[in-house]
Amino acid sequence: LHRTTSYNVCYTKLLRQAQLQAKAAVLPRKPIVYIVEWLQPLFIVKGWAAEMVEIAGGAMPRESGKILDPTQLEPADIIVVALCGLDRDVAKKELQSKPLPEWWLKSPAVKNGHVFVVDGNQMFNRPTNRLLDALEWLVQLIPAPENITEISKTFPFERYVHVAPPEERSLQDEINAAHEAACAAKQARYDDPATGYGVFTAWYLAERQVCCGNRCRHCPFGHANVPIENLGDKVNNMTSSVFLKAPKPMAKGRLGYLKPSRGKAKEIIVVFWSGGKDSFLALHETIQSLNDDQEIVLLTTFNPDSNVVPVQNIPPRTIVEQASILNLPLYLVALPTGADYNSLVKNALKDLVISKMPKSGGKIGGLVFGDLHLSDVKDWRDTTFAEFQLHNPLWHRDMHKDLIPLLTQLCVTYRAQVAYSAVDQTLLHGLQVGDIYESRKLPSSVDPMGENGEFHTVVLFEK
Structure with missing residues (x-):
């Protein structure tokens, strides 16, 4: 009787399997x-699970049955998660507890919503009669995975949509x-997540237009x-453009400049300030010829990627120190690597008039450059800034008889030194960045003002 019963059970199973196979x-x-698994x-x-998939009309990856590198497998059209020993x-x-790997997120099964979680412990992992229930489910699933919810309501499965666990956020x-x-x-402020103390924002600090010197967390300067x-x-x-007002707006600066009294300024004179000797000379000459209704502002471009003024190799911090001693407003314009110089600088000039210095007459009266005798550079500036009046107070002036003696005089009068900020070592052996500039010690083959890029300088004011 026992043997007959066993035969009947086996026959019933085989018959059902054949019927399911025919139905696939x-x-x-x-x-x-x-x-x-x-x-x-x-x-x-x-x-047996692989056989069940094949009976139901699907195909398994060629390398099933061992630990796999998923990047080497055929992408899955359908994923059935039947984890060993775990219910649905x-x-x-388990799926929701950790970030899923890239291969999973890129698979067609995930993109099309054909991922299913089942009770692997009951339905797939053990050789019981329930394997036939699982086979019946696969027969319904594989041809039309998008409709399986309606077809199979009694089988313990769930269509799975991954919800990433909330990322752990650091205090920073x-x-x-x-x-x-x-x-x-x-x-102006936000509450610090750790202490609850108020912290000034970079937006508010930038609006104040001055670095207070207290090492604020978000100091934009x-x-x-x-x-x-x-x-x-x-x-x-x-990391971005910043404008700093003069520290003492109603006091004279180191070069004797005093801004127009309130309401008298009619236009802005923008001195393109590199921090070196040429711009120092150009600024001095501009102050000497300034009208009473003209207000000066320094404009310097810097690279936020390298944190220096391009070519001059001067950090913005030094430029700010110079402007502070000169008691002049300063616009530091961020010029990232590869950025469009023309558009950034012209936008900065518009911004000066509209928002940074709106009470200074509402227009730019001129742009000042420290060019000496490089015609191609001057021609480029003339073309680029054609809509502005350009001033070149050093243009074609004698270097040996005029500019170098003037520079020496200014350094004595205004307590300053000129040092090298960049040096071409192939032309100037023995000179180092930081050495004091002395034109008489330069080789005769080198331009005494470094106009051909042999060297660049920085003006260091005594505090």
Whole structure:
């Protein structure tokens, strides 16, 4: 009797399997089906599960049955997550508990919503009668995975849509998010996530147009006025354009310049300031010829990627120190690598009139450059800034009889030194950055003002 009963059970199983096999659709292309028994490392089952997929009209990856490199497999059209020893709900939690690998996210199964979580422990992992239930489900699933929800309501499965777990955010991430939100809302402060203390935003500090020297967390001025000994290891580099007003607007600066009294300024004179000797000379000559209704502002471009003034090799911090001693407003214009110089500088000039210095007459009266005798450079400026009146107070002046003696005199009068900020070592052996500039010690083959790029300089004012 026992043997007869066993034969009957086997016959019933085989008959049902044959019926299911006959029911399986014949597809023009067999979809690739992953029956995933483990996620990391990836293990795709073989054995009876692979046979079931083939009976149901699908195909398994060629390398099933061992730990696999998913990047070497045929992409899955359907993924069935049947984790070994886990029921459906626990398997789902396992999926949601960690970021899924890139191969998973890029697979056609995920893109088309053909990922399913089943009770692998009951339906796939053990050789019981329930394998036939699983086979019946596969027969319904493989031809039309988009409709399986309606077809098979009693089988313990769930269509799976991955919801990434919330990313763990560091304290710095929280600070950045709070700061960005406050800046976007043009708020002066935000509450520090760690301490609850109020912290000034970069937006507010930029609106103040002065570095207070207190090493503010979001100082947009590169901590320019923080004493070197107080900087520590957390120094802000300038990352965007900033405008700094003159420290003492109603006082004379080092070169004797005094801005027009309130309401008298009719136009702005923009001195393109590199921080070197040529712009120093050009600024002096401009101040000497200035009208009472003209207000001076310095404009310097800097590269936020390298944190220096291009070519001159001078850090923005030094430029800010110079402007502070000269008691002049300064517009530092960020010029990232590869950026369009013309558009950025012209936009900065418009911004000067509209928002940075709106009470200074509402127009630009001229642009000042320190060009000496390079015609191609001057021609380029004439073309680029054709809509402005250009001033070149040093143009074609005698270097030996005029400019170099004048520079020497200015350094004595205004307590300054000129040092090398960049040196072409192939032409000037023995000279180093930081050495004091002395034209008489230069080789006769070198332009005494370095006009051909042999060297560049920085003006260092005594404080």
